[in-house]
Amino acid sequence: MKWxxxxxxxxxxxxxxLAASWSLNWPSRPFHQELASGLGMLAFSIILIEFLLSGRFKFISGNVGMDVTMRVHQLMARTALGFALIHPLLYQGTPTGGHRPWDVTHQLxxxxxxxxxxxxxxxxxLxxxxAASAIFRKSLECKYETWRLFxxxxxxxxxxxxxxxxxxxxxxxxxxxxSYLWFVLTGIAVGTLLYVYLVRPFxxxxxxxxxxxxxxLTPRQWELRLKPVGHKGLTYEAGQFAWLNVGHSPFSLNENPFSISSAPGGGPEVSFVIKELGDFTCGLGQIAQQTPVxxxxxxxxxxxxxxxxxGIVLIAGGVGIAPMLSILRQAKLCGRPRDIKLIYGNRLVEQIVYREELTQxxxxxxxxEPSKDWQGEIGLIDGPLLDRNLSKEHFDGWLFVLCGPTAMxxxxxxxxIARGTSSERILSERFDYD
Ligand SMILES: Cc1cc2nc3c(=O)[nH]c(=O)nc-3n(C[C@H](O)[C@H](O)[C@H](O)COP(=O)(O)OP(=O)(O)OC[C@H]3O[C@@H](n4cnc5c(N)ncnc54)[C@H](O)[C@@H]3O)c2cc1C
Incomplete structure (x- = not known):
């Protein structure tokens, strides 16, 4: 479905x-009271849809991207929070009391x-x-999995x-x-949780x-290869990613997203290029063969x-090379039906993975930060570098695929965009949702 x-x-x-409430055609109250109800209802319905946004449903994130979906999740949560905070304040001055039989529509x-x-x-x-624990998650210094459970x-x-x-x-x-509508919407939200944490792992x-x-592969990057056990493997497209749960029960919250670096046409095994960052990725060296995943x-x-x-221009920074490897490898298997150019940036020469393969x-x-004998481009992947290495034909007609650090x-x-490339010709995947 289109976005x-x-x-x-x-x-x-x-x-x-809101529409259902309005259709009741009840006698209206002062504007600020109606606004209070409206904002409260909007906040609640936005919160309910947040469950769907964070549920990794392909009909949503498969269309707009997981990073965009999670950004919308964050922005809408903040919007709902604003509405919710104002909601009770707007009732100031309204008479309070128990149930009045003569005020059946609670107008007064x-x-x-x-x-x-x-x-x-x-x-x-709550x-x-x-919201605060999500916004300031990184400063809380608690494990990602603990935060996710909370x-x-x-x-x-x-x-x-x-x-x-x-x-x-x-x-x-x-x-x-x-009441029926709210129960149905809440049922869908809670059902989403049950699906994500019970049905999908099952x-x-x-x-x-x-x-x-x-x-x-390099001092801080690893290749992890997985083989299917008792099934034919995964049907995927070059450039996609997976959530990996290595060595835990399928119902565990210990899972991390990684781009697949192997080619879909390259056999049932899938591989990943993973950079050390936190508890899971820094322990990759200790993972034994045959560990269930x-x-x-x-x-x-x-x-x-x-x-x-x-043609396609692939632009990768650091471990953002992972999905590009998949795209390049798949193109090679298909006999390279169109031109592909890769721009691949790293801080140090030693951080370049699969240098020999990519040189071809x-x-x-x-x-x-080049070594003395470095012959390639020096600096960051920025505007001047793109202008040096790309032509008008690239900017005007080629597809751009980007993956790397947020700043890049x-x-x-x-x-x-400044060079006239339309946003429909720019695909990107961000490794960080914050
Ligand atoms: C779509 C996507 C594709 C990615 N592809 C790659 C890749 O190919 N290679 C690579 O090295 N890294 C990739 N990453 C980043 C990778 O997921 C994190 O570096 C890794 O999860 C860190 O886990 P950790 O336990 O070592 O560190 P932690 O300290 O536990 O996590 C560090 C940070 O990683 C993020 N993270 C951790 N777990 C999750 C999770 N379950 N869901 C979402 N974010 C999480 C959080 O922002 C967290 O603050 C990708 C991320 C995303 C979102």
Whole structure:
């Protein structure tokens, strides 16, 4: 599905409770009270859709990319937080009280029912804690997996509190049709969690993999090769990535995303180029052969399939070379149906992986801290470097595929746009969602 349709569906879903409330045609209250209800409802429906956005569903992230999906998840959470924070403040001055039989539409009074209010107050503070712990995750210095567990369980508690508060304290949420809608939307969100943490791992358990080899490529980069156990392997496209769970139960939260560096046509084994960073990646050298692995794959939209451009410029920084290797290797297997040029940057010469293999391609090696005998490009992958190595024909007609550090990606994207390359001809994958 094309992204404009996804955006349209998204907007329709988050607005559906508002539209349903409006269709009740109840007598209106002062504007600030209606706004308070509206913002509360919007915040809740945005939170519910957050479950879908973070659920790695291919009909979403397969179309717009996982990095874009997660960025939308983060931005919409902040928007919902803003709405939620304002929501109770706008009720200031509204008479409160218990149930009034003569005020069936709750036009005149706010509920003071303790249980309905306490779930709202609980949700208010929990939402702030969840959002703050996500925004400042890296400064918390807790393990990623621990944070992810806290985030998932916290979000589950949050929607339960919000459902209770909306149905029992909300003016509109108490109406049977609205209550039904909220239950359905909450059911979908919770169902997503069950699917992600129970159904999907259960399916992965039936398609295990095992470590074939782990080899050091450079001082801090490794190649991990996996072979399928009892099945034919994975159907994927060059440039896609997988979530790897190495040596844990398929139901474990210990999994990390890595781009596949092997070619889809190269046999059932899949390989990855992995750079040491934290607890899992720094322990790669200790992983034994035959260690069981589970794969959640394929994901990502860094695919050149169905692209009609005459040529492709691949631009990689550091370990961003992984998906480019897959694309290059697949092109070689297919007899290289179109021109491919690679621009590959590293800080040091020793960090270049598969140098011999890449030298056989049309590759521009870039090093920012070169050794004395370095013959290639020196510096960073930036505008002047692109201008030196690319022609008008590249900027005007070729497909660009980017993967690397955020600063490099931002710089290259800006330069390509400035040179007239349309954004439809720029594909990118970011390794960091923050
Ligand atoms: C789509 C994608 C493709 C990637 N491809 C490669 C690759 O080919 N080669 C490579 O070396 N690195 C790749 N990465 C980065 C890699 O996932 C992290 O370096 C790795 O997960 C770090 O794990 P760790 O346990 O060693 O370190 P940690 O200290 O646990 O994590 C370091 C950081 O990695 C990120 N991270 C960790 N676990 C996850 C997770 N389950 N989901 C999302 N982010 C997580 C978080 O930002 C975290 O702060 C990719 C990342 C993404 C999002």
């Amino acid at each position: 404009p349709y996804l955006v349209l569906i998204y907007v329709l879903v988050i607005l559906s409770p 009074t706010l509920t003071t029912d303790f249980s309905a209010l306490v779930t709202g107050i609980g949700a208010y503070f 939402f702030v804690i969840l 985030h998932g369980l916290g979000a589950l508690v949050l929607v339960c509190l919000l459902l209770h508060h909306t149905v029992y304290a909300g003016r509109y949420g108490g109406h049977p049709s609205l 399916r992965q358990r039936k398609r295990p993999w095992s470590v074939s080899t782990v080899s050091r 589970y794969l959640d794959a394929p994901h990502g939209n860094l695919s050149i399939k169905n692209r009609s451009e005459n 391609e049309d590759t521009v090696f870039v090093v920012s 990606m931002d710089n290259v994207e800006d330069h390509l």
